[in-house]
Amino acid sequence: MATTIEVLPAVGPPALEYLDEKDEKASDTKEHVFNVDSDIGEVCDDRAIDLDADGKEKPIVTAEDWSTRLISLHDDPTLPVWTFRLWFLALGLSAFGAVLGEIFTFRPQTVYVSQLFLQIASFGLGKILEEVIPGPGNKRFKMTDSAFWRFMNPGPFNMQQGEVGILIMAAASTHGALAINIFAADDLFYGFTPNPAIAIFTLLGSQLLGYGLAGMMRSFLVYPTYCVFPNLIPTIQMFDVLFRNQDNVLQRKRIKFFWALFVGIFIWEWIPEYFAPVFTGFSIFCLARQNSPWVTRIFGGAAGSGGSAYGALFQPLSTQLSLFTGVLICILAFTGTYATNSEIAGEVREIIRSSNFFSNQPPTRDGRRYNQTLILNDDFSLNLEKLEVQGLPWFSASYTITKIGTSLSFGATLTHMALWNGKQVWEALKSGQRGDCQDPHYLKMKVYKEVPFWWYGAMFVTWGFFIAVGFAAIFLPVISTLYAILCYVPGTEDIARMLGAGLIPGKPQANMYFTLYAYNSTEQGRSMTRDLKMGQYTKLPPRVTFTMQSLINYVIMKTIVSTHREILTSVQGTNTWSGATVQSFNSDAIAWGALAKQLYSPGSTYGIVPLSIIIGLFVPIPFYVLHRYFPKAHFDSVITPMICSEIGYLSGTFPSLFCTFLLCLFSQYYLRKYHGRWFRKYNFLMSAALDGGTEVMTFVYSFAVGGAGGKTINFPNWALNPVGNPDYCKRLT
Numbered sequence: 001m002a003t004t005i006e007v008l009p010a011v012g013p014p015a016l017e018y019l020d021e022k023d024e025k026a027s028d029t030k031e032h033v034f035n036v037d038s039d040i041g042e043v044c045d046d047r048a049i050d051l052d053a054d055g056k057e058k059p060i061v062t063a064e065d066w067s068t069r070l071i072s073l074h075d076d077p078t079l080p081v082w083t084f085r086l087w088f089l090a091l092g093l094s095a096f097g098a099v100l101g102e103i104f105t106f107r108p109q110t111v112y113v114s115q116l117f118l119q120i121a122s123f124g125l126g127k128i129l130e131e132v133i134p135g136p137g138n139k140r141f142k143m144t145d146s147a148f149w150r151f152m153n154p155g156p157f158n159m160q161q162g163e164v165g166i167l168i169m170a171a172a173s174t175h176g177a178l179a180i181n182i183f184a185a186d187d188l189f190y191g192f193t194p195n196p197a198i199a200i201f202t203l204l205g206s207q208l209l210g211y212g213l214a215g216m217m218r219s220f221l222v223y224p225t226y227c228v229f230p231n232l233i234p235t236i237q238m239f240d241v242l243f244r245n246q247d248n249v250l251q252r253k254r255i256k257f258f259w260a261l262f263v264g265i266f267i268w269e270w271i272p273e274y275f276a277p278v279f280t281g282f283s284i285f286c287l288a289r290q291n292s293p294w295v296t297r298i299f300g301g302a303a304g305s306g307g308s309a310y311g312a313l314f315q316p317l318s319t320q321l322s323l324f325t326g327v328l329i330c331i332l333a334f335t336g337t338y339a340t341n342s343e344i345a346g347e348v349r350e351i352i353r354s355s356n357f358f359s360n361q362p363p364t365r366d367g368r369r370y371n372q373t374l375i376l377n378d379d380f381s382l383n384l385e386k387l388e389v390q391g392l393p394w395f396s397a398s399y400t401i402t403k404i405g406t407s408l409s410f411g412a413t414l415t416h417m418a419l420w421n422g423k424q425v426w427e428a429l430k431s432g433q434r435g436d437c438q439d440p441h442y443l444k445m446k447v448y449k450e451v452p453f454w455w456y457g458a459m460f461v462t463w464g465f466f467i468a469v470g471f472a473a474i475f476l477p478v479i480s481t482l483y484a485i486l487c488y489v490p491g492t493e494d495i496a497r498m499l500g501a502g503l504i505p506g507k508p509q510a511n512m513y514f515t516l517y518a519y520n521s522t523e524q525g526r527s528m529t530r531d532l533k534m535g536q537y538t539k540l541p542p543r544v545t546f547t548m549q550s551l552i553n554y555v556i557m558k559t560i561v562s563t564h565r566e567i568l569t570s571v572q573g574t575n576t577w578s579g580a581t582v583q584s585f586n587s588d589a590i591a592w593g594a595l596a597k598q599l600y601s602p603g604s605t606y607g608i609v610p611l612s613i614i615i616g617l618f619v620p621i622p623f624y625v626l627h628r629y630f631p632k633a634h635f636d637s638v639i640t641p642m643i644c645s646e647i648g649y650l651s652g653t654f655p656s657l658f659c660t661f662l663l664c665l666f667s668q669y670y671l672r673k674y675h676g677r678w679f680r681k682y683n684f685l686m687s688a689a690l691d692g693g694t695e696v697m698t699f700v701y702s703f704a705v706g707g708a709g710g711k712t713i714n715f716p717n718w719a720l721n722p723v724g725n726p727d728y729c730k731r732l733t
Contacts, residue, residue: 050680057676063226070680071236072244073440075539077447080154082544085129086165089122090548093170101174105181105581106560106568115171115235116692117699122166123242126157159243164540167235168531169548178520178585179203180557182512185586187561188569188579189372190380190509206516209469210524213476214532215456215546217525219432220425221477222532225439227484229533230314234688236537241685254685261689269697274705274715277726286729296729312663313687315487318637320664326646327657330401334650337397372508372590382506382594392598393591395606402648403609406494409645411616413490416641417478419624425481441536448541455546468517471496476525483526484533488642493519497588498610501596511593512585616644 049069052058060066097118134141135153143149183199186192194202214221221227241258245251272279289295312320370393375386417425431437475492482488493515500514535545560577561568568579591599599606620640627635667687671679705713717723724731 050677057680059672059676060680063228066228067225068440071441071537072240073444075444075447077539079158080150081165081541082151083154084133084152085126085157088129089125090166090169093118093122093125093166094173097170097174102180102557103560105557106564106577106579114691114695115167116238116688117695118170118174119163119167119235119238119242120692120696122163122170123157126166129153130157159239159538163239163242164535164538165544165548168534168540168545172527172531172548178516178523179206181582181585182516184557184561184568184579184582185512185589186509187558188565188582189586192380192509202513202516206520207524209472209517209521210476210526211528212456212458213473213521214480214525214528215451216453217477217480218529218532219437220428221480221484221529222536223432223437223439223442224428226424226428227481227529227533229484229530230316230487231311232530232534232537233314233684234691235534237684237688238692239538241688254681257682258685258689261686262693265690265693266697269694270701273697273701276720278720278722278728281727283727283729286725286727290728291730293730296725296731311487312660313667313683313690315664315668317664317668318634318639319486319488319642320661320668321637322639322642323646323649324657324661326405326643327649329643330405330647330649333401333647334398337401372586372594375594376508380507380509387595387598392595392605395591398648398650400606400609403494403606404612405644405647406491407609407612408616408619408647409490409641410492410495411613412619412644413478413482413616413641415617416620416639417482419620420636421481421485425477439536441539444539445536445542448539449543451542451546468496468500468514469521471499471518472521472525476522479522480526480529482641484529486639486642488639489526490641491645492522494588494592495613497592498596498600498613501592501600504593505597506594508586508589508593512589515589616641619644 050057058065060070130153131138131140133153134143135149135155136143136145137155138153143152179199179202183194186194238258240251241255246255285295371390374390375383377383428437437443479490479492482490496515496518497511499518500511504510504514531548532542532545534540535542564577567577568582570579598604600610601607602611623635623638623640626633667679667683671683705715715721722728
């Protein structure tokens with residue numbers, strides 16, 4: 001597993017431009033041998049690099065296959081990048097994405113401003129600006145070839161300037177930093193409003209820490225070939241469709257294929273989402289027993305699905321099989337816990353019957369809402385005398401199992417990384433220090449000025465905060481490597497809370513800020529490594545990638561919190577506004593920051609949760625040993641951290657698991673094994689079209705009739721849009 005990535009997926013169409021003879025010699029590496037069938041810019045169906053000795057399509061097996069056969073190496077360093085169009089669209093779409101992203105944080109609907117949506121929007125707007133802004137490259141409004149007009153409109157809207165630079169900046173702004181949740185929780189639950197200047201610098205610091213860490217570690221987290229980042233491939237695929245070889249016959253076929261699927265899925269999604277919700281989940285058992293609550297509990301779930309098949313066409317097969325194995329264990333664990341005649345199962349039944357089973361605020365033992373203000377002093381520290389009166393919160397069994405799975409996953413992640421990828425990362429680290437990385441995309445990037453190490457170092461050192469920063473620095477390589485290879489993100493938020501609880505006990509606010517710098521910095525760093533890899537794949541100058549990182553809008557959060565305070569602190573919320581995300585964050589801060597000793601110490605009710613970290617360290621070892629003795633049995637494809645993390649997968653709403661599983665098998669097994677050429681050309685293009693069309697439809701639906709615009713317009717009830725649950729299962733209260 002350290003040398004090949006047998007389960008990694010491939011991009012849809014082939015690389016649309018290839019190395020010519022000069023490029024081939026320039027790569028100067030024996031590791032990658034290219035047999036070029038055509039000149040740059042011409043696409044051919046059959047190339048020697050894709051065929052085996054018998055003339056058949058070779059399967060995509062290793063990371064080297066993926067990098068050299070499926071992604072274009074062509075680049076034109078003369079294309080202008082720093083233009084008016086870049087800054088205008090990047091800043092405009094960043095503001096748009098920041099506002100929507102922050103609004104959606106306080107919405108009950110799960111809606112995201114996705115990369116694919118922003119990619120399509122930036123392409124359309126960029127082509128419009130190409131036509132309307134005067135400049136030497138505009139045939140309608142041609143101006144003198146001066147520096148000013150070259151800045152305004154130097155010519156055609158190109159990929160580096162258009163899609164990549166704008167997309168990196170706009171996409172970064174849509175993901176709310178953890179600091180926003182802290183400021184909202186301070187305001188809603190503690191009556192404390194930080195000074196705006198302090199809040200903004202805190203926000204900047206938590207993000208710049210992660211960016212700095214990622215940049216300093218890019219030699220072994222971004223540059224090497226094994227850092228694939230499978231979830232980038234639909235985005236890279238769309239770059240090819242929108243910009244490369246528009247006049248080529250084969251490329252035109254792929255363009256038509258993409259847009260046909262995109263429009264088709266956009267139209268189709270309106271049927272199950274709005275007109276006929278029965279199609280979101282069909283349950284034969286509920287149709288047979290429509291009034292049985294037990295049938296609903298076991299076979300229902302369409303009413304709150306909110307799930308999707310995202311990732312089914314690009315995530316590695318081993319990742320998805322491990323996920324489904326974990327979900328199977330989750331089903332057995334939840335069912336067994338519920339059915340067992342134990343005290344905890346009885347308590348779970350009582351909480352299930354109460355209105356707070358899925359509440360994001362901790363309940364009391366009898367299911368009432370736990371009032372955190374009754375156990376805290378004026379400085380928000382724990383008051384033990386008040387705690388004696390109020391008592392401890394009581395978490396449901398599903399919540400506890402979820403936390404156990406998270407802890408097991410963290411321990412398993414450390415061992416898994418050391419056993420399977422430790423040598424690989426160590427060799428890449430030494431290679432990076434020597435400056436002899438042989439990844440073909442990295443070699444192409446040497447034509448551009450690199451970001452000096454001290455730029456990232458200054459970004460990091462300026463905001464260094466001791467242990468929390470050390471936590472992020474230690475675990476960023478582990479998390480980002482697994483993300484790059486397996487498309488799997490281990491959870492470290494709870495672990496950061498545990499560490500903060502041990503260092504600063506009895507202070508929930510301090511725990512939130514410790515988590516901010518320990519966990520959020522890691523997440524920002526992981527995001528930065530992905531953006532750096534996108535820049536390497538698309539040959540975006542590194543200094544552009546560095547500059548395009550954007551930050552969220554603090555003012556939006558303050559406006560929403562001040563306007564909808566009562567709704568955001570309520571358990572139920574409304575169909576328009578919900579404080580569930582902030583409530584959940586605050587609940588964890590209370591549990592770990594104020595009550596860690598009482599709840600999680602050895603011998604306490606939930607002491608198994610932190611102990612599971614130690615247990616998790618040993619989980620990958622049996623599979624590693626079995627692989628050494630039985631190397632052909634695929635024990636190296638068992639991703640134990642993911643199996644553990646999915647043990648609590650169903651503690652929330654029920655997702656579309658079965659559909660995802662079938663799509664995964666169809667793509668990553670059937671197409672890849674038996675239709676290699678089609679898989680190479682169209683698989684990831686199909687993923688981009690289906691995901692992109694669905695996400696654009698979701699965005700339009702949410703604002704048109706789904707309530708995101710402030711008003712919900714329900715479709716009239718009929719046979720395929722029944723009253724109650726759309727799968728005809730009995731509605732539980």
